[in-house]
Amino acid sequence: MTNGLEWVAACDADALQPEELRRFDYGGRTFVIVRSSEGDYFALDGHCSHEKVHLADGIVDGHIIECPKHFGTFDYRTGEARALPACVDLRRYEVKIDGNEVFIRL
Amino acid sequence: MLVTHERLAELGILYLEGTSVESIDRAAHAVILSGGTRLGYERLLLATGARPRIMNKTVEPKSRITTLRTYADAVAIRSTLGPQCKVLVIGGGFIGLEVAASAVTKGASVTVLEAGPRLLMRAVPALMADLIRAKHERSGVRIVTGANVKCIDVNESCSAVFLEDGRKHFANIVLVGIGAVPNVELAQAAGLATDNGIMLDETLATSDPDIFAAGDCCSFPHRLYGERIRLEAWRNAREQGAAAAANMLGAERPYIKVPWFWSDQYDETLQIAGLFREQDALIPRVLGPRGQLLFCLAADGRLVAAAGFGSLGAIAKEVRFAEGMIAQGFAPKPEALANPSISLKLLSSQHRSSL
Ligand SMILES: Cc1cc2nc3c(=O)[nH]c(=O)nc-3n(C[C@H](O)[C@H](O)[C@H](O)COP(=O)(O)OP(=O)(O)OC[C@H]3O[C@@H](n4cnc5c(N)ncnc54)[C@H](O)[C@@H]3O)c2cc1C
Numbered sequence: 001m002t003n004g005l006e007w008v009a010a011c012d013a014d015a016l017q018p019e020e021l022r023r024f025d026y027g028g029r030t031f032v033i034v035r036s037s038e039g040d041y042f043a044l045d046g047h048c049s050h051e052k053v054h055l056a057d058g059i060v061d062g063h064i065i066e067c068p069k070h071f072g073t074f075d076y077r078t079g080e081a082r083a084l085p086a087c088v089d090l091r092r093y094e095v096k097i098d099g100n101e102v103f104i105r106l
Numbered sequence: 107m108l109v110t111h112e113r114l115a116e117l118g119i120l121y122l123e124g125t126s127v128e129s130i131d132r133a134a135h136a137v138i139l140s141g142g143t144r145l146g147y148e149r150l151l152l153a154t155g156a157r158p159r160i161m162n163k164t165v166e167p168k169s170r171i172t173t174l175r176t177y178a179d180a181v182a183i184r185s186t187l188g189p190q191c192k193v194l195v196i197g198g199g200f201i202g203l204e205v206a207a208s209a210v211t212k213g214a215s216v217t218v219l220e221a222g223p224r225l226l227m228r229a230v231p232a233l234m235a236d237l238i239r240a241k242h243e244r245s246g247v248r249i250v251t252g253a254n255v256k257c258i259d260v261n262e263s264c265s266a267v268f269l270e271d272g273r274k275h276f277a278n279i280v281l282v283g284i285g286a287v288p289n290v291e292l293a294q295a296a297g298l299a300t301d302n303g304i305m306l307d308e309t310l311a312t313s314d315p316d317i318f319a320a321g322d323c324c325s326f327p328h329r330l331y332g333e334r335i336r337l338e339a340w341r342n343a344r345e346q347g348a349a350a351a352a353n354m355l356g357a358e359r360p361y362i363k364v365p366w367f368w369s370d371q372y373d374e375t376l377q378i379a380g381l382f383r384e385q386d387a388l389i390p391r392v393l394g395p396r397g398q399l400l401f402c403l404a405a406d407g408r409l410v411a412a413a414g415f416g417s418l419g420a421i422a423k424e425v426r427f428a429e430g431m432i433a434q435g436f437a438p439k440p441e442a443l444a445n446p447s448i449s450l451k452l453l454s455s456q457h458r459s460s461l
Pocket of ligand 1: 368370
């Protein structure tokens with residue numbers, strides 16, 4: 001553990017297809033794990049910054065994750081809000097793969 | 107807040123709050139503001155929106171009737187809602203039904219008066235409208251269809267709505283949600299063509315090539331439907347704004363986005379991609395208690411509309427992939443659309459790989 005952060009196992013790496021999303025809940029918080037079409041994994045806050053809607057129900061298009069409710073979009077590599085009504089960036093978390101497991105740093 | 111003053115300044119956008127444009131001097135390429143100031147333009151965008159349609163019935167001014175368009179309207183309506191409050195909603199369209207849902211959730215007693223034979227006549231087919239009606243009735247909203255309002259009067263401290271058939275209803279607050287009219291007066295006064303909105307071509311230009319329009323105020327030809335349409339939907343306003351801006355800078359691209367609408371009713375979501383038209387064939391897909399999808403195929407087999415009502419998780423992805431198929435003019439097999447075990451993602455990727 002460093003800076004109070006720890007690596008937490010979120011899901012099996014092969015449980016996610018490219019351009020797929022997975023919800024992960026931990027310590028009363030919720031996250032979304034993304035696998036890009038290139039095969040990289042990313043982790044962000046789970047709820048859209050516009051309304052409390054889970055992004056795991058949304059879709060992935062290129063490097064964009066789109067909220068299922070009002071179509072706000074975010075760049076999942078940075079968490080940056082890209083289209084209204086989303087205008088507040090999402091927090092992004094560090095990810096590593098160990099064996100077949102996806103870990104996120106919380 | 108969507109954007110801060112700092113961000114506007116950073117982008118080089120001059121924002122004049124509380125100022126309206128009074129007229130357009132097309133010959134001089136300038137607009138005249140409410141204070142009399144003239145502002146020059148090379149290209150001009152009209153995004154004047156729409157306003158609530160007013161009832162053309164006798165309405166006693168002291169009766170408490172209200173409409174909903176702005177944030178201030180919403181705050182004012184919310185402050186009057188609560189247990190003990192009787193609410194009458196005139197109009198069974200989206201605005202009326204969303205207010206009904208919010209009011210009944212806050213404990214008010216709510217009745218919706220709709221003139222037509224069913225709810226949501228303009229937006230969705232009967233099958234979908236019936237599901238939405240059932241949800242409202244389960245939640246305690248009374249719905250009266252075929253209710254033609256004769257006049258609105260005041261009876262002691264209550265507003266009284268009299269119907270043509272002699273029935274009357276009383277309420278503390280009457281919300282009128284009978285549609286919106288596009289704000290075309292500025293354009294009309296400047297001699298621009300209008301037709302159910304400021305009339306645009308496919309690139310969102312008005313009859314003056316230096317003036318464009320976007321959003322609720324305009325009508326435009328849509329090549330997927332082969333007709334002129336006007337939309338009152340948030341996502342259309344966002345996307346047309348961006349498309350008009352690109353064309354004002356010379357892109358000359360036709361606007362071809364699939365119409366999209368959502369409405370939140372209680373904890374359920376309605377999403378509609380495309381346009382449902384009388385002449386097209388309907389194919390339902392039942393998702394059990396989680397929701398219902400409905401597809402619409404044109405005579406040539408193309409998917410032209412899809413709607414879903416139910417939990418967001420159950421319907422959102424499917425309607426989103428259906429939108430992609432509508433945009434591409436895909437003609438999926440009706441059996442596949444009706445079959446809940448075939449995902450729309452799979453169907454649309456099969457189509458893409460067959461191109
Ligand atoms: C209660 C309500 C609920 C809705 N819910 C949904 C929903 O769930 N889903 C959905 O897709 N859509 C919904 N809509 C529709 C959506 O809000 C509109 O489609 C969208 O706001 C249209 O954007 P617009 O920019 O074209 O017009 P508007 O948002 O109406 O903005 C136009 C602006 O122009 C200003 N203006 C007009 N004339 C002048 C002038 N001469 N000079 C200066 N300023 C002027 C007006 O004051 C206004 O601020 C809803 C609308 C309402 C009213």
